[in-house]
Amino acid sequence: MTQGGINPAGLAVLLPVLGGQEQTLGARLEALPDGDESPFATLSSTHFARLVLVPGLRDAAERVVPGVPALLFFSAEFDLPVDGYLEALCALLPPEVDEIFELCGGYPGAASPPRFKRWLLDHRVPAGFSIQGNPGATAGEVVESLALRDRIIEFAVRTQGLEPEALLEAWRAQDWRNGA
Amino acid sequence: MTAPPGSPTISPITIITPVRRPWSWWLRLTWPGSDRSAFIKAPILRLSFIHAAHWGLFDRIPATGSDPLPTPYILFQSNFDGRAFEYAEAFALEMPWRIRGLWAGAHGFPGPNPPNRFVRYVLSHAVEGPFHYYARYPTGTVRTVRSALALKESFTRFERKAAGLDADKFAEAWREFLTREQRNL
Numbered sequence: 001m002t003q004g005g006i007n008p009a010g011l012a013v014l015l016p017v018l019g020g021q022e023q024t025l026g027a028r029l030e031a032l033p034d035g036d037e038s039p040f041a042t043l044s045s046t047h048f049a050r051l052v053l054v055p056g057l058r059d060a061a062e063r064v065v066p067g068v069p070a071l072l073f074f075s076a077e078f079d080l081p082v083d084g085y086l087e088a089l090c091a092l093l094p095p096e097v098d099e100i101f102e103l104c105g106g107y108p109g110a111a112s113p114p115r116f117k118r119w120l121l122d123h124r125v126p127a128g129f130s131i132q133g134n135p136g137a138t139a140g141e142v143v144e145s146l147a148l149r150d151r152i153i154e155f156a157v158r159t160q161g162l163e164p165e166a167l168l169e170a171w172r173a174q175d176w177r178n179g180a
Numbered sequence: 181m182t183a184p185p186g187s188p189t190i191s192p193i194t195i196i197t198p199v200r201r202p203w204s205w206w207l208r209l210t211w212p213g214s215d216r217s218a219f220i221k222a223p224i225l226r227l228s229f230i231h232a233a234h235w236g237l238f239d240r241i242p243a244t245g246s247d248p249l250p251t252p253y254i255l256f257q258s259n260f261d262g263r264a265f266e267y268a269e270a271f272a273l274e275m276p277w278r279i280r281g282l283w284a285g286a287h288g289f290p291g292p293n294p295p296n297r298f299v300r301y302v303l304s305h306a307v308e309g310p311f312h313y314y315a316r317y318p319t320g321t322v323r324t325v326r327s328a329l330a331l332k333e334s335f336t337r338f339e340r341k342a343a344g345l346d347a348d349k350f351a352e353a354w355r356e357f358l359t360r361e362q363r364n365l
Contacts, residue, residue, distance in 0.1 A: 026309065034314075038312070041316070052194050060288070065250060073255075123243045124242065125236040126236055131224050131234075149328040164347035164350065168351070176339070
């Protein structure tokens with residue numbers, strides 16, 4: 001559970017990729033749009049998310065371990081309890097979720113959120129040791145604070161050297177919440 | 181080299197390292213205490229370049245019913261400021277015994293010294309497959325985020341205080357605010 005701020009455990013899962021689907025999955029991952037167009041941007045509680053194709057595991061002698069399929073590593077940092085985050089994933093991004101995870105073994109489909117959650121959590125690699133740089137802040141608070149900081153800096157630069165009356169006038173004209 | 185303004189500063193790294201089985205038992209035994217220890221985490225947090233990082237262990241492919249893998253693995257993932265080379269090097273230079281505490285039982289682990297060998301080890305185990313990465317605030321470093329959060333609190337107090345001040349008193353209060361908050365700007 002979170003108490004305001006990032007979920008300390010995060011989510012990390014390793015999913016076996018269906019045989020022969022590695023290239024298709026790799027191409028689909030790379031075709032996902034970046035930045036504000038990323039599907040994860042739709043989930044406002046997301047701080048960070050990644051989907052990585054792991055082509056295979058190497059053993060102690062650096063040889064590829066035989067019989068181990070390619071894996072999809074999915075991890076995310078978010079503000080919600082993990083159940084809530086996965087429900088939001090199913091509710092808001094069903095086509096994207098299907099497009100990526102349907103290439104993994106046993107995928108039940110985003111249309112059934114309880115089965116999707118169970119399937120994903122069965123593949124979880126729990127965190128043993130974690131570090132959070134700013135644990136108490138939600139993603140929304142971080143974004144809002146960074147934007148406010150930019151506005152304060154811009155205002156300070158713009159009003160440098162103004163007489164008190166002009167400074168106060170500029171202050172009153174500034175919309176601090178929306179940046180105008 | 182510094183990134184141009186507005187360009188992403190946060191990077192992801194995913195590292196999978198095979199470890200000796202007794203070491204995996206040791207980690208499972210000690211991690212719960214370490215994870216709650218401010219003493220262990222404080223120096224890492226002071227470096228101020230990790231947004232979120234996790235170390236986990238697996239010794240079979242989860243939920244496949246497969247046999248145990250020949251060796252367990254540490255799965256390390258991080259969202260950090262800067263470049264992977266500098267990140268790994270800073271770890272080796274600033275926290276050598278913590279690095280040992282995490283990876284000493286990993287196959288091929290060269291130790292934190294000299295740092296360039298550790299950096300090579302880390303980077304050679306980084307997963308290089310195709311990927312998709314999303315960061316909600318890609319240009320906000322850990323330090324910038326901390327400053328922005330502190331500044332917001334202080335600014336809210338200033339706004340309340342500034343309401344109703346005349347021009348001269350407001351100008352003085354604004355100057356004081358900027359001086360006080362210089363480190364967060």
